Amino acid sequence: MNGAPALHRTPLYDLHRQAGARWVHFAGWELPLEFSGILDEHRAVREAAGLFDVSHMGEIEIRGPEAFELVNEITVNDVRRLYPGKAQYSALIYEHGGFVDDLVVHMVAQDWFFLCVNAANQHKDYQHILRYNRRRATVELTSDRYVQLALQGPRAQEILQRLTSVDLAGLRPFHFVDTEVANVAARVARTGYTGEDGFEIYVDPAQGPQLWTILLEIGRDYGLKPCGLGARNNLRLEAGLPLYGHEIDASTSPFEAGLGWLVKFDKGDFIGRRALEQAQQRVSRRLVGFELHSRAIAREGYEVLVDGRPAGWVTSGTFSPVLDKSIGLCYLPWDKAQPGQAIQVLIRGRLVDGVVVATPFYRARR
Amino acid sequence: MYPQHYRFTKEHEWVYVEGDVAVIGITDYAQRELGDVVYVELPEVGQELTAGKVLGSVESVKAVSDVYSPVSGEVVEVNTALHQAPEKINQDPHGEAWLVKVRLRDPAELDRLMTASEYEAYIAQASQASGSSSE
Structure with missing residues (x-):
């Protein structure tokens, strides 16, 4: 390790260590690879539920009266289809048509967007967005303000409902709500990366360990298991979901990656539009x-x-x-x-x- | 944990001898490092193995690992049950999940291998060196 930059650790690191996690280095982070075993965790998510610490994911927030125009310009999906509490899968695309990143755009309010981006790309994404921020919206990289937990699987709703007063049955896929979970202020989104129903929960880092522990405790009776990056990668692959750096990168177009549906040409001008119009013609x-x-x-x-x-x-x-x-x-x-x-x-x-x-x-x- | 009558390699294979036949497998440490085994590649009966050379491979979701033969000799039996149930390597690495049986050509090769207590000391050191990899 001599001379190597220090690895980031999530606020849940000590808990994972106590639980006997095995580790993997990913995007500059030291993260749990597996707890009970990749295949065991994989089955738990398909049959019951799994809990993932995905605090390495990046968050970027864009606020102000110019936020809407900026987000619609830098992403390929149609931001006009969003409303407060709605999220959409989207992509940041270079002028030349390749991926900067794929991401989930959440509209918190008309003038406030919450972007969840890949850990390895967050600084690049942030710089990319700043480059096009001519109207001077407030753009902030806020990754270290959140612990992100992903509760995924057919029993995820039952488990989470035990800890929140919000009616989760009424929270549709790609919708989110700011509420409390176990008396902790949380943003709860019905999103995920496993191909299974589930939630992604964003909380203050100081509250993260407590929420992780309570969820595992409550969830035990439902078959909930702590899961690592190994199962996460397996699950997303089984669900046919791309991973940046593998299926998509700066040299890939959304059309060849099977993500052409993300690109909404009828939404007006956006970064990469010209290159994507050409790319669509010659896949x-x-x-x-x-x-x-x-x-x-x-x-x-x-x-x-x-x-x-x-x-x-x-x-x-x-x-x-x-x-x-x-x-x-x-x-x-x-x-x-x-x-x-x-x-x-x-x-x-x-x-x-x-x-x-x-x-x-x-x-x-x- | 590690049977006294087995001998061990630095690459985490084990071997023990019954008459003139050597039984070969991978160690509990190796299966734990690999995680869930999903595939094994084994030699054919009749194939000649050389000590220190690759005899096959064991693959988990995480990684694929070559298996080196601890001794030289002709393969007399292959544990074909592992093709259908490779997870046995995780469940019973020192017993049911043996990989191959070999007619031992040179028993002196066994003397170059580690005893159980030497192997235990060796993996204790390996775990320390890899730091966070296991607890």
């Missing part, structure tokens, strides 16, 4: 899901072949305990990207057969 590759006819895992960067020729590479791969199959995402030429297309993945010198399948690999029963 040469597409992000697809695949399954392998082997339990071996196709890891990031492994080569994908079609008809014996190199055709793309794996962006993420794992073993799905729900499907009992090895699954992954990869980029393929657009004419080879149909479900049913036979592929091979080169796994440590061996060609393993697989097939392109539709994503998500897993869809929650609502």
